[in-house]
Amino acid sequence: MHRLNNPPGPYKILISACLLGERVRYDAKINKIEDKLIDSWLQQGILLSVCPEVCGGLATPRPAAEIQSDGSIKTQAGQDVSNAFTTGAEKTLRLALENNIKVAILTEKSPSCGSSQIYNGNFDRTLISGQGVTTQLLRRHGIKVFNQFQLAQVQNYLDDL
Numbered sequence: 001m002h003r004l005n006n007p008p009g010p011y012k013i014l015i016s017a018c019l020l021g022e023r024v025r026y027d028a029k030i031n032k033i034e035d036k037l038i039d040s041w042l043q044q045g046i047l048l049s050v051c052p053e054v055c056g057g058l059a060t061p062r063p064a065a066e067i068q069s070d071g072s073i074k075t076q077a078g079q080d081v082s083n084a085f086t087t088g089a090e091k092t093l094r095l096a097l098e099n100n101i102k103v104a105i106l107t108e109k110s111p112s113c114g115s116s117q118i119y120n121g122n123f124d125r126t127l128i129s130g131q132g133v134t135t136q137l138l139r140r141h142g143i144k145v146f147n148q149f150q151l152a153q154v155q156n157y158l159d160d161l
């Protein structure tokens, strides 16, 4: 059950900046999600937005990149951008730990933020089971990561903390 008028304790929610409409995506498109839970969390001031790739020093727009079978992250032209992605993940983790974050909402399919599906590394739009590098790092540190289609589950998780 949603308790919109009952803020979930002191906990903030880490959220992919692109989901709040910030122009940080690789293609510079706006990808804002509209949902009453997002509105409620914004009103409560508990959303903390971050874009791991921008934190890692990458520009907007930037070439699309995908996780390769060897774990590296490359653009379609073959540029290895693993260091930027790793740096972004580490900065995001630091931000999360500094803010006592227990739960995150990250954008599905992204090589940084995906939490159950990512592209297969061949740039042919084929999805496979997997998670982005930031999601992996946050989960290794005990932070629960949901995607943008699981907002009710996020509220339930917060309610139970």
Ligand code: SF4
Binding pocket: 016, 017, 018, 019, 024, 025, 026, 050, 051, 052, 053, 054, 107, 110, 112, 113
């Ligand atoms: S890295 Fe994450 S927050 Fe940044 S644009 Fe990609 S999906 Fe959105």
